[in-house]
Amino acid sequence: MFKFIVRRILWLVLVLFVVSLITFTLMHLVPGGPWDREKQLAPQVVDALNKRYGLDKPLYEQFGNFLWGVVQGDLGVSYSFQGRGVTEILLKGLPRTAILGILAFILAQAVGIPFGMAAALKQNSTTDYASVIFSTIFASIPGFVLGILLMILFSVALHWLPTGGWGSPLQLIMPVICLAALPAAQSARITRASTLEVMRQDYVRTARSKGLPENVVRVRHIFRNSLIPVVTVAGPELANLITGSFIIENLFSIPGVGRLFVQGVFARDYGLIMGGVLFYAFAIAILNLVVDVLYAAIDPRIRFD
């Protein structure tokens, strides 16, 4: 187990390198650079800017400089948020996005798993259909539409909640609901499907025929085993939520990390793009590692070779 984790972390270094290389290549292939404006800058200004940010050097040297900075723990500087380091920007935004993400994740699972489970245990009942319809409705509204609808209801009509920003718990409510909607629905569906699957397994029948009380069967056999696909999906989902959503942070004006990468791409802020992608790759890989470890904890049949 320990060896497994160490090996995966070593792999992680390679993954991060490959992601950086791909991103760096794409970033320079994409038309438009950081200084392309609607109103064109004078060529002298572009030269001076290139010089200032080291973009006058050959590409391999720029990439090398980036890597060397990363090794020293410096992700470079942002071009669009002038005078601020990418590391500083990410560290400042991360806790906010992570708080939102974790809350949304908890909400999604707390709603999704019981719903899915209940639907499966009473297949084709009213509960089942209700859970399908409920989760579908939530899953079928794009995040920005759900967000603005909540805003119209809670801010414009009722004046209960502020429309966005950061600082008070009230400002968390709407973005958390928006972030949780789709994963909750997804989680309910997956739980339902896998619970139905597990309920028909031999070991469940065996447990029942041994005369175990239904509650024990449900908790010990069905619940535990039906969580495997849920965990598979929940892992990346958590990673997704913690790294944030451009659309939700944009809509609710959350000063988090979720919109930085997209902002970076649209501004061709090479510093923010590279730092952002490395950060996302790192967060996602670590969370997936956690999921794999959790797998082993849940499903005793899986062993690390």
Added chain:
Amino acid sequence: MTVVTKIETVSARPHHTLWGDAFIRLRRNYLALAGAVFILLLALAAILAPLITPYGFADQNLDEIMESPSWKHPMGTDELGRDAFARLLYGARTSLSVGIFTQFIVIVIGLPIGAISGYAGGKTDNFIMRFVDVMYAFPDILLIILLRSVLGGSIYMLFLAIGLVAWVGVSRLVRGQVLSLKSRDFVSAARAMGGMGNYITWRHLLPNSLGPVIVSITFNIPRAIFAEAALSYIGIGVQPPTPSWGAMIRDGYNLIFAKPHLIIFPAIAIALLLLAFTFLGDGLRDALDPKLRR
């Protein structure tokens, strides 16, 4: 008692393939059937749109701008006086193809990779899964912008761009399923009977891991339609005046305070489509479950 009935059914049952069997059982599930019928009708309506509505999707009428729903325009008109109902019908063409085609790419890539990874295990699995890690962090927006600028604003690029990035979820799911199924009795049995690796994967592991995969795909079709809406929202959507539900939602979003119906109708359309796919997916899942064979 159950055991006895089951044995009888099994013995009396004519031999069907997994899929043939599934089809028969799917027909018995009315909700799934309703879902399938809705999707087919929608597809048909999209294809036959010119016969259903007298308006074209690009016909502007500047004297009928942003009108509320009426007999003449059942879903009202948009900012350029175009009939929203016509745009919804024609938009279904775009949205259905975005949803289905991206999932096609997702399955073609994600399913075999996940299955191979899960079945082979060891070095292969590790390598594939690290590749999947790379794909998770893949800067898809950059790829989409690049594809669009190199290959033009065609909708096929959008399919490709969304599909090429979205397969990782499915492949991880399949892998998880395969890992868990691998050690089960029927696989061991197949292996003991001399089944080869590929044969076991394709014949036993894959069909048996399909349940959650199908559920996830039915969810991913609308997700792809959303992805298209999100891309429209941030300004890299389909080429106008071709309508898509995503683009309609984006356009309607800008007018949500002025003319809410412009966003409500496409949103309802997406919700209904999603509901249809969900019922169909659930029906398929049940139908494909070998342990449910009757």
Added chain:
Amino acid sequence: MKKRTIIFSLIAFLVTLSLILPACAQGDGATKPGKLTDPQVLRVNLAGEPNTIDPNRASWSTERTVIMQVFEGLLGFKQDLSLTPVVAREMPTTANKGISADGKTYTFKLKNNVTWSDGKKVTAKDFEYSIKRMLSPDLAAEYASFYFGIAGGEAYYTATDKSAAEKAALKDKVGVKAIDDTTLEIKLVDPLPHFLSLMALWPVYPVREDIINQFGEKWTEPPNYIGNGPYIMKTWEHSDHITLVPNEKYWGTKPFLTEITFKMITDVNAAFAAYKNNEIDIIAPPAGNEKTVMADPVLSKELVRYAELVTFAFQFNLAKPPFDNKKLRQALSTAVDRAAFVDKVRSGVGKVALSWIPPGMPGHDPNLGSEYAFNVTKAKQLLSEAGYPDGKGLPQLKFQYADTGSNPLIAQFLQGQLKANLGIDLTLEPMERKAFSAAVNAETHTWAWFGWGADYPDPQNWLPELFGTNAGNNHTNYSNKAFDDLAKKANIELNETKRLQMWADAQKMVIDDAPIVNMFYRERFVLRKPWIKGHKTTGMDGDVSGDMFLNEVYVQK
């Protein structure tokens, strides 16, 4: 400001005539408050984190909005956009010897009671330092090219590869010198009649050498952000909000407001919702809401409309056939029913544009371009004269635009117009914003969405830079020797009447040749809470309406 010059702001609003609407109708500027009892807090939306609030480096309208509250330059603008001395004691003229007879040397006399927010005196040295810093090759200031007319400015700025000693030598040669604490002398390469306008812009506002040396990049964070304007910065929560409070040491009339909060809401609907939820006092509703707002009993009373110095157009690439054909360009221009767009699609917000320089600017000619007024018969005639009777033989036309805000709407409108009026099919090519800018800058576009906003209200800012042969922002590939010759003369003509006549003639040449299809002049369509008083708007406002005169705003419920 550049952000505003072209259209992409997710918030898209439209245009009119500040000259026609009397200032008091918008501003209530005439009535001064009695005793103010309500909390004097103004909350406005910056629509995004400013890239930098370093005056020397800034270039975007969001940045300018913050800078203008904290700093004051030698000169400034009045509400009618004429110039007025601020830190300078008087306007330099040839009569008061502020401008030399050859028009190449400017001498500014400073007031001696202007202080920084930490109490130190503002001296000519601060201006000398600021201008030289702005022109420094290491800072890479984006607006620096505006000031290359200063002697030695360009040589110093472009010395990026030189040694430190050489840079220092070039810096000393820059023609900016503090003669004493209250006298600043600036030498120019050529006489520039628009130079005083440049001296009213933010890149040459004074900054503090000691502070910048001490804090480096962090000097723009509070409390290091020392300015000489009516406000100082209290907090800057990045990407969330900026709070300004009055500068206790301000030399001029103290502002009424005790606090200004700049929120950073990027989504237009969210910003509108925030306005409706009383979180924001001034906002532009999302485009498309014009009709509903005007019909709303409450919102219609909170409405403020005024003209902006912004023109929207479609620019042809004359190097790409068939757009090298003047008759074709004229045919296309005549076939667009601009009034239908402004009156029907935009419910009358904005003003039809037939010529380039917008109303409210010196150089605007209301009669120019009347030959392009919508006329299908004439358009067909021109198309036929162009060699494409009824569009026959015309290759597929393509139109490029950045896929944001109302651009798709306008592009589809153009597409519909050409189809309906000339039977021509136009292919739309939406592009991601930067890709679009890159394509236009590289001139790979064929026909593209185009807009321009005034950096300063002078026709010189509207013509040579855009239509001069090979000029920096000339992406139509328009080249006309007569225009170039005239522009060259007008650029250095010191007689104001003659100069404006030259620019008027130059604009006429451009309009005749139709390298662009003028579409409309933008009108600001803003909602303001009824308790906000003293709000003064101009045609050159940044993202925040009235950002030039926030020190006169007060709250009275």
